[in-house]
Amino acid sequence: MTYSAYIDIPTRGFSDIIDITPRVEAALSESGLTEGLLSVFVIGSTATITTIEFESGVIQDLKDAIERVAPRDIPYRHDGQWGDGNGFAHVRAALLKPGITIPFTSGALTLGTWQQVVLIDFDNRPRQRRIALQAVGER
Amino acid sequence: MTYSAYIDIPTRGFSDIIDITPRVEAALSESGLTEGLLSVFVIGSTATITTIEFESGVIQDLKDAIERVAPRDIPYRHDGQWGDGNGFAHVRAALLKPGITIPFTSGALTLGTWQQVVLIDFDNRPRQRRIALQAVGER
Amino acid sequence: MTYSAYIDIPTRGFSDIIDITPRVEAALSESGLTEGLLSVFVIGSTATITTIEFESGVIQDLKDAIERVAPRDIPYRHDGQWGDGNGFAHVRAALLKPGITIPFTSGALTLGTWQQVVLIDFDNRPRQRRIALQAVGER
Numbered sequence A, B, C: 001m002t003y004s005a006y007i008d009i010p011t012r013g014f015s016d017i018i019d020i021t022p023r024v025e026a027a028l029s030e031s032g033l034t035e036g037l038l039s040v041f042v043i044g045s046t047a048t049i050t051t052i053e054f055e056s057g058v059i060q061d062l063k064d065a066i067e068r069v070a071p072r073d074i075p076y077r078h079d080g081q082w083g084d085g086n087g088f089a090h091v092r093a094a095l096l097k098p099g100i101t102i103p104f105t106s107g108a109l110t111l112g113t114w115q116q117v118v119l120i121d122f123d124n125r126p127r128q129r130r131i132a133l134q135a136v137g138e139r
Helices: A021-031 A056-069 A077-084 A085-096 B021-031 B056-067 B078-083 B089-095 C021-031 C056-067 C077-082 C087-096
Strands: A001-012 A016-019 A035-042 A048-052 A099-105 A115-120 A127-138 B002-011 B015-020 B037-042 B047-052 B099-105 B117-121 B127-138 C001-013 C016-019 C035-042 C047-052 C101-107 C116-121 C128-136
Touching: A001 A021, A001 A115, A001 B037, A001 B089, A016 A056, A016 B078, A016 B117, A021 A035, A021 A115, A021 A127, A021 B047, A021 B099, A021 B127, A035 B099, A035 C001, A035 C128, A048 A056, A048 A099, A056 B015, A056 C016, A056 C035, A056 C077, A077 A127, A077 B056, A077 C116, A085 A115, A085 B002, A085 B047, A085 B056, A099 B099, A099 B117, A099 C035, A099 C128, A115 A127, A127 B099, A127 C056, B002 B015, B002 B021, B002 B117, B002 C047, B015 B056, B015 C056, B021 B117, B021 B127, B037 B047, B037 C016, B047 B056, B047 B089, B047 B099, B047 B127, B056 B078, B078 B089, B078 C056, B089 C047, B099 C101, B127 C001, C001 C016, C001 C021, C001 C116, C021 C035, C021 C116, C021 C128, C035 C047, C035 C087, C047 C056, C047 C087, C047 C101, C047 C128, C087 C101
Parallel strands: none
Antiparallel strands: A001 A127, A016 A115, A035 A099, A035 A127, A048 A115, B002 B127, B015 B117, B037 B099, B037 B127, B047 B117, C001 C128, C016 C116, C035 C101, C035 C128, C047 C116
16 A cells, blocks of 8 residues: 655755654554555755754754765856856755655654654755655555 | 566766666656655665756766765775775765665656756776666555 | 564674675565565664675775764764764764665565675664664565
8 A cells, every 4th residue: 555645844945954753753644554664755956854863963963064075165067057056955965865765663663762854955045845755555 | 566677777987977767757657556666776886876956067066076075086995905996986885875765656756847866877987787676556 | 565574783883884684685585575675774863774895995995984974073062962972973874864775576685796785883882773674565
């Protein structure tokens, strides 16, 4: 059996990191499935999904690390050609990929206690994001 | 239901980035499935799959970012032991992982308009690559 | 059909990289499924799963690359707030994500000959890790 749903969520951009665990868990509950895989996939090319302990210190640490991995203040060809000014966001999203797939069993995601599912929006402006959820499994 | 297929594709290596979206979409159509998950997984340890806006500027930006994340011109133990000269390619592939899983609904992948599926071949020579596609879902 | 199992495994932390391919393959065999997707997902926020050629040279190369991507010896806010001293491990795990999904067909994972599935434990101490395996597919 399959179940699909969307999470629509506003962001502030600039590596805004948002805990979406409650909404992902609500969708799984709504699906009625108890055993299977749940894919969490952000639509678009300037954002990602990952897991982290949702604690303000390490959230800032992750933002700092992203800044080191693909700095905002270096030249990007994308900006020269398109003038969007968000070349850094495209590169970050391509390196981190758009989604994750999480197992679930007995109706619960196999997440640790301090492991939350987060959306990271890399874009250089506030965005309205759509995240596709797709569960495949059994009751 | 399940459906499996392969994409066989020649590359030039050296972070060659190839848009495989049409072939992935063709496989999904061939599967006859309309709701579920599609895994796109490159076989081998010196390549990856991700999504990006397939535009020449940001494609080069991504290649430059990969060069900064795991430079080609530093010593790698793998090269000392095996003489392949592609230690950088192995490290890049391990950091970026071999595949992605994409939801599909109503027979279409949940990709954004400017979000293409790409193969990146990190190896230091042209390669013939095989990508495994596996869909799980329902009609 | 679905099948779930766990791998419980001790690590030494500090980017300990462990080949779990035989245990993943054993679980797939135990499942009786021949066509589908297998998710390998480490529970917790300071570890990851990826694939690499399991060869001592490139294993050390990967550890060195991880050290460059998110260095251990810089300040992390997480450590100031929580005193765990493992802020670097949280950041590394968030960047690399918790799991991978691997297709299987004819009862075998679509891995290359030199492509092993590994657990990387980034934490700053030995840990007892639990990895969730979930297969979805058909016989």
